[in-house]
Amino acid sequence: DAGVTQSPTHLIKTRGQHVTLRCSPISGHKSVSWYQQVLGQGPQFIFQYYEKEERGRGNFPDRFSARQFPNYSSELNVNALLLGDSALYLCASSIYRGAGELFFGEGSRLTVL
Amino acid sequence: GQNIDQPTEMTATEGAIVQINCTYQTSGFNGLFWYQQHAGEAPTFLSYNVLDGLEEKGRFSSFLSRSKGYSYLLLKELQMKDSASYLCAVRPLYNTDKLIFGTGTRLQVFP
Numbered sequence A: 001d002a003g004v005t006q007s008p009t010h011l012i013k014t015r016g017q018h019v020t021l022r023c024s025p026i027s028g029h030k031s032v033s034w035y036q037q038v039l040g041q042g043p044q045f046i047f048q049y050y051e052k053e054e055r056g057r058g059n060f061p062d063r064f065s066a067r068q069f070p071n072y073s074s075e076l077n078v079n080a081l082l083l084g085d086s087a088l089y090l091c092a093s094s095i096y097r098g099a100g101e102l103f104f105g106e107g108s109r110l111t112v113l
Numbered sequence B: 001g002q003n004i005d006q007p008t009e010m011t012a013t014e015g016a017i018v019q020i021n022c023t024y025q026t027s028g029f030n031g032l033f034w035y036q037q038h039a040g041e042a043p044t045f046l047s048y049n050v051l052d053g054l055e056e057k058g059r060f061s062s063f064l065s066r067s068k069g070y071s072y073l074l075l076k077e078l079q080m081k082d083s084a085s086y087l088c089a090v091r092p093l094y095n096t097d098k099l100i101f102g103t104g105t106r107l108q109v110f111p
Helices: none
Strands: A005-007 A010-013 A019-024 A031-037 A044-050 A053-057 A064-068 A074-078 A087-094 A108-112 B003-005 B009-013 B018-025 B032-037 B044-049 B053-057 B060-065 B070-075 B084-090 B105-110
Touching: A005 A087, A019 A087, A019 A108, A031 A074, A044 A064, A044 A074, A074 A087, B003 B084, B009 B018, B018 B032, B018 B084, B018 B105, B032 B060, B032 B070, B044 B053, B044 B060, B044 B070, B070 B084
Parallel strands: A010 A108, B009 B105
Antiparallel strands: A005 A019, A019 A074, A031 A044, A031 A087, A044 A053, A064 A074, A087 A108, B003 B018, B018 B070, B032 B044, B032 B084, B053 B060, B060 B070, B084 B105
């Protein structure tokens, strides 16, 4: 069975640009969460979506937004990119929000120049 | 506030046993996770504890004491490939997959 899949795996943007990151959860998983991990730190929670609705938001500016589609896949959008947005963006899925195991995808590594 | 503490770095020898400790102070508790993360890669799920006690999975075991806000990850028969960062994370709330992560413990295994 496929795990959590993310695309693209690597991308380079310049300041002020916009980026869209995509995630497909494990088959049967309905909850998708997004995390940001900067070098040397643990992941930081950005958003959680369950049944296409936002169920949680971390301490990130409004430049960050996300959505979940009927097939439970998800997109993370970041507008007006800053140098500090350079990080590994991780998507995680679980069968049901707030219960059971949480599995991460391989991540999308974003570099902002 | 919410805080997860774990040692920054540890070293051990191939074939040995190592215990990585994690203490937490969170506003609630709905499970504790351990992940392994190799440099430049995504976290890989190792264990999930909700109730007190020891969970064993092959060479890896995880222990939880909710009353003490304490967990440890035990790695037996260490191999060189176990050199990685080990992340402790707490899910403080119900009905959410928001995890609070520690900064990770970098384990170096020497031959």
